[in-house]
Amino acid sequence: MQSNKVKTKNNIKRLLGFVFVPIAFTFLSFSIVISSVYLVIGNDAANSVNLFLFKSPPVFDAKISNIFVPSNNTGTYTLPLEKVSFPDYGNVFGKIDIPAVNLSSLLIYGDDDECLSRGAGQYIGSFIPGYGSTTLISGHKNTVFKNLKSVKKGNTINITTTYGIYSYKVTKIAIKLDSDASAYNLETKYDNIILYTCIWQDTPVGSVKMRYFVYADYIKGPRFIK
């Protein structure tokens, strides 16, 4: 009778061992893997894994070419569209600077993976600066837009193009979902820019769904005669 009780106790112990030990082991394994990936190996490991586990095919449409010759004109004046060399997809056509946070990057017309690996990219469904509408620009959080998180309301954003130099004043900063259409308005009738990147507060594991948006309104720069 006594030995049966002992046997039952042992069985319960074994059963608990089968439940709790694997859970503890899972957490331990996760901790080791995540720590090694993030603290020891860093992004290189992620990139290596990237090669084997594609969630979606990367887009390398753009063949980057440079048409950017910095303008010296800092004033506000009107400009006939005919005098502007309109960028093609993948053209470097400007430069974006935020002096307050030491951010500086080339501005490319297009925002696929290739463009974003070279600089900040303008979405082709938005308009170039000076056109009188929204310019939507993205950049990688670990490279060109690394310092975007330090931007504050009131900071100045400068965009230098071949046809003029633009200044914008930051009016709003927001964190929104990548699927949130209220994050941008591409139908505005006034010059404004929206910069965005992935947020930095993401959990180590999981997809990056949130974006950090910086909104800025036009201060000066040439405007197109339509």
Add this chain to the structure above:
Amino acid sequence: MKKIVSLFLCLILVLSSLTITSAASINKYEREILNLLNTHQTVGTQEFSWPASYVNQAENYFLKINLTKHQRDIIVPLLKSSYSLLKANKDQIIFQKGTKNIKYMSQKLKTKLLSNAAKAGLAAGLLVTFNGRNLVIRNKATNKLVFSAAPIIKVTGSDTNYVAAASVSAASLALLSFFIFMLYRRRKIIVKENS
């Protein structure tokens, strides 16, 4: 819906392909087309309009070219005809069951629209392709992207899903090894107890 709109826009873009040199104002023919794109259309009981991101891509393209009357005379009727085609097939297509998805469109209609787009594309020097997810339109001569229906907001950071996948794989492997070890050990104990 995106795919349908892409097909429509493709018709416009492919027929208006010209050598890109410098920017040009939107002329009256281009304006007419943009207005047509911005007009709400009624299909069945529901209204739809083109997303601003799509119309803007068309406008950006028009900024690079000067659309002629001849081109306008081809594009506008094609656009209107495509609208009519959708309206005529309202029972079998997009807004069925309250969803805006191309999968509810009949194969015949899809083929018709795509065929028109492809023909127009070849004739105008633009290449209409499907990258597995979205319809993309390129200038055939330069291979430059002209239109894409890809999501507006792009991935701008390390996509940690890959790391997650690696972590899960490693953890699963470790767990599996552990279970095998435990089973082996348990088997040994049972064999010992029985003997």
